[in-house]
Amino acid sequence: MSAGVGVDLENIWIRFGDFVAVRDANVHIKGGDFFSFLGPSGCGKTTILRAVSGFLEPSEGNVLIGGRNMAGIGPNKRPTALIFQNLALFPLMKVWENITFSLEIKGASAGERRKRADELLDMIALPGQGDKLPSELSGGQRQRVAIARALCAEPDVLLLDEPLSALDLKLRQHMRTELREIQKRVGITFIYITHDQGEALTMSDDVAVMRAGVIDQIGNGKTIYNDPSTAFAASFVGENNVFRGKVSKIIGNEALIRTNRSGDLMARITTANQGRMNVGDDAMLFIRPEALSIAPTGTQGDHFVTAQVKHEEFEGNSFNIFCQGDGGKELKVSIPNLGQSFDDHTGQKMTLEYEVHNAVVVPAGELAAE
Numbered sequence: 001m002s003a004g005v006g007v008d009l010e011n012i013w014i015r016f017g018d019f020v021a022v023r024d025a026n027v028h029i030k031g032g033d034f035f036s037f038l039g040p041s042g043c044g045k046t047t048i049l050r051a052v053s054g055f056l057e058p059s060e061g062n063v064l065i066g067g068r069n070m071a072g073i074g075p076n077k078r079p080t081a082l083i084f085q086n087l088a089l090f091p092l093m094k095v096w097e098n099i100t101f102s103l104e105i106k107g108a109s110a111g112e113r114r115k116r117a118d119e120l121l122d123m124i125a126l127p128g129q130g131d132k133l134p135s136e137l138s139g140g141q142r143q144r145v146a147i148a149r150a151l152c153a154e155p156d157v158l159l160l161d162e163p164l165s166a167l168d169l170k171l172r173q174h175m176r177t178e179l180r181e182i183q184k185r186v187g188i189t190f191i192y193i194t195h196d197q198g199e200a201l202t203m204s205d206d207v208a209v210m211r212a213g214v215i216d217q218i219g220n221g222k223t224i225y226n227d228p229s230t231a232f233a234a235s236f237v238g239e240n241n242v243f244r245g246k247v248s249k250i251i252g253n254e255a256l257i258r259t260n261r262s263g264d265l266m267a268r269i270t271t272a273n274q275g276r277m278n279v280g281d282d283a284m285l286f287i288r289p290e291a292l293s294i295a296p297t298g299t300q301g302d303h304f305v306t307a308q309v310k311h312e313e314f315e316g317n318s319f320n321i322f323c324q325g326d327g328g329k330e331l332k333v334s335i336p337n338l339g340q341s342f343d344d345h346t347g348q349k350m351t352l353e354y355e356v357h358n359a360v361v362v363p364a365g366e367l368a369a370e
């Protein structure tokens with residue numbers, strides 16, 4: 001199996017009539033990486049995957065696989081394999097026959113096929129399960145068989161279209177680890193599409209955050225979470241509290257925001273926006289629930305927020321406090337449960353504190369839908 005083949009999307013535009021499904025996408029995926037496209041339903045993820053697999057030609061721009069331009073090369077001739085949410089294993093074929101179906105078409109002998117199936121069953125951590133029928137496996141095991149079947153064709157790039165979305169939550173979380181381990185063992189490039197930020201962050205080397213046909217940001221999980229480029233990326237990935245306002249002062253890489261309802265708040269301008277924000281600009285300031293803590297009542301300053309507590313809940317690993325927030329949105333505070341006593345604050349006015357480097361400012365923009 002050849003490893004480490006990169007994929008490049010160069011100025012890709014995809015139009016369906018007047019509708020622009022993908023707008024000027026530029027992505028460099030390193031060979032051997034696990035790369036995810038993350039975004040809400042309808043943002044163009046599947047459309048990009050179809051352009052990589054060759055089921056669709058971009059209206060403009062180039063898809064390069066291993067540096068080779070794929071223009072005019074059909075899906076069967078590309079070094080890619082595609083796995084869908086609907087696995088479509090053959091129900092009456094044994095697991096090993098399912099896995100080696102592509103070899104049977106090429107006329108390989110039963111002995112050869114069985115040997116290859118056993119290698120792949122080891123690879124997906126299902127040794128000795130080749131003689132079962134798909135119906136005798138769990139959902140997660142069937143998922144792994146589908147991956148083995150795709151890998152049997154020796155693709156350079158495996159394309160996965162929301163392959164875990166039909167599984168229940170526990171299995172989905174377990175399969176994240178499994179998938180990542182299989183990818184590392186095989187060493188080929190995986191391109192994964194999902195609307196689930198937990199999946200994207202836990203499995204990927206790099207993530208592209210997509211919104212309405214546009215790629216807002218590309219980076220590793222930590223960068224996307226801690227240093228978002230846009231209001232959409234900040235609000236789509238993880239939970240975040242938003243404060244709206246205008247830039248009133250810029251000091252180095254920090255900005256003071258005159259918020260609509262919470263006074264003046266200081267925060268870090270994210271990397272992509274440094275040097276690009278000016279006094280008077282409409283801005284959005286984001287603070288994660290875990291970055292807020294309870295301060296002595298009445299403390300004031302540019303990193304304190306006053307809020308009225310609406311209700312509280314205990315989530316096991318954290319106490320969550322929900323307040324009347326800025327901008328019509330609820331404000332959430334998450335206090336880790338370290339065994340401390342925790343009074344009910346419902347109805348009280350509370351002062352909340354954050355460290356300036358844990359709050360970020362980006363230009364005002366579209367937020368992700370709840």
Ligand SMILES: Nc1ncnc2c1ncn2[C@@H]1O[C@H](COP(=O)(O)OP(=O)(O)OP(=O)(O)O)[C@@H](O)[C@H]1O
Nearest residue numbers: 016019021039040041042043044045046047048195
């Ligand atoms: N063949 C087509 N003709 C017209 N419009 C299309 C076609 N294929 C996709 N679209 C539109 O392009 C947009 C992007 O679709 P796409 O399937 O790529 O979204 P997605 O991000 O994969 O969504 P989901 O997570 O729901 O699968 C959608 O608005 C969709 O309606």
